[in-house]
Amino acid sequence: AQSVTQLDSHVSVSEGTPVLLRCNYSSSYSPSLFWYVQHPNKGLQLLLKYTSAATLVKGINGFEAEFKKSETSFHLTKPSAHMSDAAEYFCVVSDDNDMRFGAGTRLTVKP
Amino acid sequence: DTAVSQTPKYLVTQMGNDKSIKCEQNLGHDTMYWYKQDSKKFLKIMFSYNNKELIINETVPNRFSPKSPDKAHLNLHINSLELGDSAVYFCASSRRGESEQFFGPGTRLTVL
Numbered sequence: 001a002q003s004v005t006q007l008d009s010h011v012s013v014s015e016g017t018p019v020l021l022r023c024n025y026s027s028s029y030s031p032s033l034f035w036y037v038q039h040p041n042k043g044l045q046l047l048l049k050y051t052s053a054a055t056l057v058k059g060i061n062g063f064e065a066e067f068k069k070s071e072t073s074f075h076l077t078k079p080s081a082h083m084s085d086a087a088e089y090f091c092v093v094s095d096d097n098d099m100r101f102g103a104g105t106r107l108t109v110k111p
Numbered sequence: 112d113t114a115v116s117q118t119p120k121y122l123v124t125q126m127g128n129d130k131s132i133k134c135e136q137n138l139g140h141d142t143m144y145w146y147k148q149d150s151k152k153f154l155k156i157m158f159s160y161n162n163k164e165l166i167i168n169e170t171v172p173n174r175f176s177p178k179s180p181d182k183a184h185l186n187l188h189i190n191s192l193e194l195g196d197s198a199v200y201f202c203a204s205s206r207r208g209e210s211e212q213f214f215g216p217g218t219r220l221t222v223l
């Protein structure tokens with residue numbers, strides 16, 4: 001069985017500072033991993049995905065994530081936060097069409 | 112050119128009513144899904160369906176039933192609505208054998 005754990009329910013950063021949202025997963029197989037973002041009262045938007053190609057994945061809006069098999073992690077980073085990054089972020093592990101969502105991390109960006 | 116669409120966007124109804132939420136995808140995908148997002152933002156799979164197989168999350172009450180008139184649609188019917196059904200419901204679709212799912216904008220259901 002696969003599962004995903006987002007280690008922080010809430011992260012607060014100042015505008016212009018780095019963002020780190022942590023995610024650990026467990027999976028019996030080589031998983032696909034995703035990060036989705038949900039802005040307030042909006043749907044889910046795919047930020048980036050890992051599907052067994054390059055371990056460093058670049059996504060939209062300057063986000064990237066690194067797949068580390070030894071640490072079973074897929075942390076999401078961005079060098080410099082922008083006010084528009086404030087949203088809920090979901091780490092997702094997928095195996096054969098079975099997607100498991102993390103509980104979400106709410107990112108707050110302070111001016 | 113919306114890929115996955117849901118109607119309505121908002122649905123407010125009384126306890127005990129029966130309601131439906133529609134989902135359509137124009138991506139030519141084989142598999143469609145329904146998720147429930149609770150008040151704490153956690154997403155849980157409810158159903159996955161392709162033209163051969165319906166997989167139901169065993170925790171979903173049988174008041175919920177998916178209906179697929181064709182490959183591009185998977186509607187969600189809910190009978191005898193309860194207060195605890197209030198949530199945001201997301202439809203999604205994927206190509207068979209591929210892990211990435213494309214999500215609709217969500218339907219916010221409020222049961223009074």
